[in-house]
Amino acid sequence: MTRQRSPIFLSPLVKYHADRCEPLVQAVRRGEVRLEALARHGYPGRPMPAKMLPCVSTVGFWDATGTQSWGLDWHRNEGIEFTYLSRGKTDFLVEKQRCVLGSGQLTVTRPWQRHRLGNPHIGPTRLHWLILDVGVRRPNQPWHWPDWLILSPADLKRLTTLLSHNEQAVWRANDETGACFERIAELVQNPCPASIQSRLQLRINELFMTVLEVLQQENIVLDARLVSTRRTVELFLAALPDHLDHLWTLEEMAARCGLGRSRFAEYCRQSVNMPPTEYLIHCRVEAAKRLLRAKPERSVTDIASACGFQTSQYFATTFRQRTGKTPREYRG
Secondary structure (H helix, E strand, O other): OOOOOOOOOEEEEEEEEEEOHHHHHHHOOOOEEEEEEEOOOOOOOOOOOOOOOOEEEEEEEEEOOOOOOEEEEEEOOEEEEEEEEEOOOOOOOEEOOEEEEEOOOOEEEEEOOOEEEEOOOOOEEEEEEEEEOOOOOOOOOOOOOOOOOOOOHHHHHOOOOOOHHOOOEEEEEEEHHHHHHHHHHHOOOOOOOOHHHHHHHHHHHHHHHHHHHHHHHOOOOOOHHHHHHHHHHHHHHHHHHHOOOOOOHHHHHHHHHHOOOHHHHHHHHHHOOOOHHHHHHHHHHHHHHHHHHHOOOOHHHHHHHOOOOOHHHHHHHHOOOOOOOOOOHHHH
8 A cells, every 4th residue: 555745735824734534554564454445645545536526525434343452643634524324333532522422423523623533542443534625724724525516506606605514423324314324335445536437527516415414403403603713723723832843933823814904903902812922822831830840850952842932042031020939949
């Protein structure tokens, strides 16, 4: 199975590597799980022809029988990910929510939703998936569906609204949804992907029609705030403490949210009551305080670098201004 270098893309949070399911790849090599998939962009599976079904990153299934020694750790995808569990059960976590995913359940995750399968290991399961890249990396971007989807403009608009104005991750699928995934599973086992393009296109269209039906039958409370610019900034700011070693500039932070400097600064003040650069320094000092106490074996210089301070002198000066103590005095 050929492995390709994971592409890096811009998200509203940081540059990150899209998940490439390395634990799954290793489990396949050990003979623990059966994998059948068509893929591009480095996902595991048989390579898809370049012009086959643009926007599909990967489609397929795994069949894991018996006790498993692997799981898919926290990750994000550069597309909308749909999974369907046809047999078995396993832990599924998305952001701060955890559930036991059972047979007949459908999950939907967006590129900004961090999620994992297994806690830490998956259970014996047959899991189907489709990842479709609709061109969004942050909540306030427009969705662009591929031309080969035949849903009417009104249906696509409704589907987009239902998927973007709510972020519930787990749904009870109907029988037709499961049947669609099983029909797709039959096709992806064909050793010649080009020969099944038309049928696969048809089956994926059928799948989206059933997903729309599932969502429309639910009493979904739509929340326009989920696609607001302010929420995009809030997501960025919430993730910032995990990426303090990056040498951020105001321009880059604003660009990651699709904004100019002034508007980004305005939304930042609304969210955390601080200008962006002030909030960045605040996060760096708070992280340094935690590391100084929790990691006594690490040097002050190392901690300064890990928290994004370019020089030890600047770190010491800034830290003392904020805490009234030098880093060594604070460590005690």
